[in-house]
Amino acid sequence: MLKDIAAEHARRGDKLTVYTTTSASDVARRAWAAEHGIELLELELPADRGLSTVRRSLHLLRFLLGLLYILTRRRFDLVIATSNPPVAAAALVRIASQLRGAAYAYYVQDIVPEMLMCSASRASRCVGRVTRWIDGWNVRSAAVTITLSKTMRQTLRSRGCQDASIEVLQNFAVDAPSPEESDDSKTTAIPTLVFAGNHGQLQNLEHFLRSVKIASKSTAFRVLMLGGGSERARLSQVAHEFHLDNVEFAGALPRSEAQRRIAACDAGIVAAAPGLFRVAYPSKLISYALAGLPSLVLTETGSAEGDEIESQGLGVTASPTNPHQAAVAIEKLVGRITCGESTRHDLSRTASWLYSRDAYLHTYFSIPQLSVPSHQGSAMNYSNDRLQFDTSRFDFAKLVLDEINRHQRAIGLQQVEELRQVHKVDGIAQHLEAHRQHLFTLFRTPAFQRLYREFGKQLIDDHFTTEAVIQKTPTVRIQLAGGNSVSFHSDAWYGHGSRVCSFWLPLTTVSGANSLQMARDIDESRQFLSQIAEEQMDLDEINDKAAALCDPVEAAFGDLIVFNGDMVHGTVHNATPTSRVSFDFRIAESVTDIGMKPAANFYTYEQLSTPVSDHACGEIARRPRRRSLMYSGACRGVSAKSQLVFLNEYARINDIDIVGSESEIVVFDYAPVLQKYAKNPPSGIDSVLLFSVDLLPADPDIRRRIYENAIASKVALLFGAEDVCLSDECDIAKVETLVTHPQPAPTLSAA
Incomplete structure (x- = not known):
């Protein structure tokens, strides 16, 4: 994902340097850097897995010394630090950036100090308290800190960072499957729930197995456990003691085989210890959704993430502490699968929209602190x-x-x-x-x-x-x-x-x-x-x-x-x-x-450089005036009459010819009138002028169908209140951002 961000920085003309560890055989990364014109500074180190604490600490020290050398020898406008390695890299970047007069941004994917403070080890808790204090300075000093959820942002603010600039930006899906790859025919008579990942203490899997034991008394389902970890052997024994014949521990499998088995299941399990969502956001939720699998998510009732998961149709939330409540959630999820409330195709498409690369990058580059000032002529981007x-x-x-x-x-x-x-x-x-x-x-x-x-x-x-x-x-x-x-x-x-x-x-x-x-x-x-x-x-x-x-x-x-x-x-x-x-x-x-x-x-x-004709130059220049159908409907309490008054004036200001008007059938939630004009417009109409994006259907699949039909029919959708035009695929992300993040009520402007 960070490679996509770096590549987009380069595409926008930013001169980019990436410092990272590598192995001697990693030629693909070097080819990628060369392709995008990115300077790649590599420190060759073996993988940390399996090494002693002393060896890992020495590797970290070498990495930090290399980073310090680069930051003190080179001048950068913006330095972006990640939370890996935890705390230390960001602290070094913070100090060096302040000395060199550069801005720095902090990308927090995991909040490690608070994780350590929850440890059973006294030494780990002490380390957690010290690193939390250091990391508080990292957050307060950053031009902007980016984290994955509202709850994680609140955790960072609770350190005394109330005045810090902290943005929430959820990861996008890398190598996301297309909706067509989700096969609705795979659902079996007895649904299978899959957990794929590390079997450790933070995953709270013993609690999950207790919930499975309770739910299995009244509901038929299977559980597939993929992966390894420190708790795997003990959890297998727990399942045996609970007589869970419907639970299979398949261990760690090759990637292709694991993906094949996950795709054959009906739902995913996002298991997390109480409070884990305060310090991390499990990426498995995104992976399952893109594969068309709804998730059972262990998170606190009423949490911001739980509410979003339920409202977006990504799955069902379950208590991470009460096995009886979690069992009810399992039964609810299995019931939905059995009844076929939603298809894999629908869920996969929804997830592809929510976690798309384009939407992510659009939001990322709209954060002002992540813009690199231009060095052409007068560098005007950062001040008056x-x-x-x-x-x-x-x-x-x-x-x-x-x-x-x-x-x-x-x-x-x-x-x-x-x-x-x-x-x-x-x-x-x-x-x-x-x-x-x-x-x-x-x-x-x-x-x-x-x-x-x-x-x-x-x-x-x-x-x-x-x-x-x-x-x-x-x-x-x-x-x-x-x-x-x-x-x-x-x-x-x-x-x-x-x-x-x-x-x-x-x-x-x-x-x-x-x-x-x-x-x-x-x-x-x-x-x-x-x-x-x-x-x-x-x-x-x-x-x-x-x-x-x-x-x-x-x-x-x-x-x-x-x-x-x-x-x-x-x-x-x-x-x-x-x-x-x-x-x-x-x-x-x-x-x-x-x-x-x-x-x-x-x-x-x-x-x-094109000569100006002797005709008046409208807002939409060098093409014939638009001929639009006005479209109104139920919209935030604004009457259809008021919408049409607004649209008539908007059309006058923007040199749009109105050739008719239509109102939506408000008792239907699938916008049949708008679908008709998007798919089969009458001759002489090249656009539909809508009062607002709020007139679009709530169902994302129907919206997508309207967009695709309008683009195929070469009918532009003009949203007057937001002053936005959708005429090709590139415009969809903008409109969807407005739909999912509503703007204030509109005022008429010719700007």
Whole structure:
């Protein structure tokens, strides 16, 4: 899995160095590194298995000395440490990174100190307490710590790391079987449950066998135990004493044979000692689900992981301490298998979505602290910066002022001499949004687009590669004298990717209260963003505290302010006698870095060089206007009428022709109307305009069918509230992320 992350870093243009142990015969890893342009630094060491504690300790020391040599001799922007070897590697990376001025991220797959503290050995518990203290510093000092579950995050926070930045990111499946490989015909009359893995104390297998003994009195099932371990012989004896003739201990088998036998079973067993989910997340749950097997999971009732497992249909949770309750869970699982409540195919597809590589990498690279700053031109990714441009060549201010005055002349009203006096336009305070929308229309005209494309091309030539994409239509801002504008926020809140630069261009001289207020420091800004989430601040609290964090930007027309998506910014009440007019736009390093925004909202580098026609340039440029069917239904209490009002305005702003509307049959949960238009659209329709992703069915298999049919029929699904377009396979992960992680209620915007 770490190889996939490294390869994606390299694909995105990051210069990557990997330090690892290896054997002399490991040529496959070297070929992989060469293929992806990754520098591979290897320390040749034999495998630790079977070695004495002294030999293993010496190997660890050699590894750490090699790591120290690299970190003190080389300069890195970001160092990522894993929890293997436990604690020590992260501590060394932390200290060396602080001395060298580098950021470091901590990838915690297992929380070893707390594991040791649960040991029966007094010496292990002492080691656990010491390493827990050291590892607490590792977590607090990291730019970000990544762990596998909400419960593991809480364990890390309980060390006194409440202010640390800790993200939850579950592993994805490596070499996942496709749903077609799951054979529903394999279920037998007597279901077989399989445990595959280490037979040790942490697996709590004696408790499981006691539960099997109780459940076997009323329910027919078999149990297959695969693997070895320190407890295997004793557990086999326990099964014999319990007269469990339905339990087979098959021992450790070759990988291919083990996979064959697992595939022939009907359910998996994820056995864990009480509290184990606090410090680890058994990967077997994912493996079983991808093979189409529901799981019996020993975890505490009411735990976050247990609730997710049940709600996602991955299996049944069982008590890790009460064998009678666990027996009831076994009977429940066997009953589901016997009744055929779900098929292997369904479960395998669900798991493939939940644990897909693409969804994982999308979430991983949306974590701002894992972005490596660009070293091309002005490195603008991690803080605010300032560029200057030629105002005589790119006179956006004159274009805007001329358009405002042209409109004023057309309706017989007074003109203004300069943009900072725009508050003198009659009625502008009462109809400010209408005036903003009028300027959006200007921004789509050929005259503005020719100038803007030339401007964008020069920015990309100077500071990015030709893979970069730029927002097609800038977002206009007007802050009147005596008025307010936008609340404090970060651009990352609104779906912009972590590798997106925001550009703010004032068309007037700005300072003090009529300017943008910007956080003074990126690290302070990120700490504040974490504080907002931790304390669940409301908007008034955010605005009050952010104002103290930020300073006004002093700039004039000709300045271009550049900042990262994590920089907190906003406005305060404009108590000055002058107004401010500005616009902003975004450039992403590639189309894969645009976050949750639709690709149709961005120009590629090639499009910037394409001549602009004399026709108005809509948001979806260089193709005919979309012809859409509006679609409404039951959605978060928003009436169908309100949905259609929203969609009509969204279509007007985005140059979409509405050719009809349909409402879903709300008594059916499988969306028959939407399925029809996705699979067999009438001629003349190239898209369906939906109010929100919330209109999609709850069943992931039905959603997948709708996506596939729409792509095959070349019918784009446009989600107005989220401003997202699904037109090919690459868009599915974005939409699914929105479905499974709902966004706040929508507001209409032309941005």
